Amino acid sequence: MIHYQLRCAKDHGFDGWFKDSASFEKQAKRGLIECPECGGTDVERALMAPALAKRDAAPMPVAAPAPPAGPPAASTEKVAAGRLPAQMLAALQRMRAEVEKNCDYVGSEFADEARKIHRGEVEARGIYGETTDEQAESLADEGISVAKIPWVPRADG
Numbered sequence: 001m002i003h004y005q006l007r008c009a010k011d012h013g014f015d016g017w018f019k020d021s022a023s024f025e026k027q028a029k030r031g032l033i034e035c036p037e038c039g040g041t042d043v044e045r046a047l048m049a050p051a052l053a054k055r056d057a058a059p060m061p062v063a064a065p066a067p068p069a070g071p072p073a074a075s076t077e078k079v080a081a082g083r084l085p086a087q088m089l090a091a092l093q094r095m096r097a098e099v100e101k102n103c104d105y106v107g108s109e110f111a112d113e114a115r116k117i118h119r120g121e122v123e124a125r126g127i128y129g130e131t132t133d134e135q136a137e138s139l140a141d142e143g144i145s146v147a148k149i150p151w152v153p154r155a156d157g
């Protein structure tokens with residue numbers, strides 16, 4: 001799931017969620033993405049990718065770096081569940097449940113643990129935990145792939 005900052009021809013900014021970048025392109029081309037303010041369908045991505053966007057310094061939960069031959073990277077970002085369509089929320093809740101089921105929670109040790117996995121110092125496995133944007137960026141610089149996923153409240157509350 002990818003979160004894009006979108007912008008219509010009248011320069012209204014809004015958020016969009018897509019399965020992947022190809023699905024965004026397809027929907028945009030068909031005029032299926034409407035600006036919530038003016039209904040315009042001439043929509044394009046805002047320049048900054050949210051996954052790389054600078055935020056305030058507050059630590060942000062991230063999950064599951066990909067070990068070299070392991071499961072795909074996943075990471076988490078807290079979102080306001082109320083703003084998501086029910087179907088989307090359900091999908092994100094399933095994703096959270098999968099991460100919690102299959103990955104070890106390592107809390108603030110996330111960056112260190114991701115490095116150890118990357119170097120083969122510990123058993124390769126999926127992990128999730130919290131990190132800062134700075135830590136996530138330096139992991140990326142070291143070639144360790146970490147993704148952020150929206151971290152919604154659990155289905156069971």
Ligand SMILES: [Zn+2]
Pocket residue numbers: 008009010011012035036037038039040
């Ligand atoms: Zn608009």
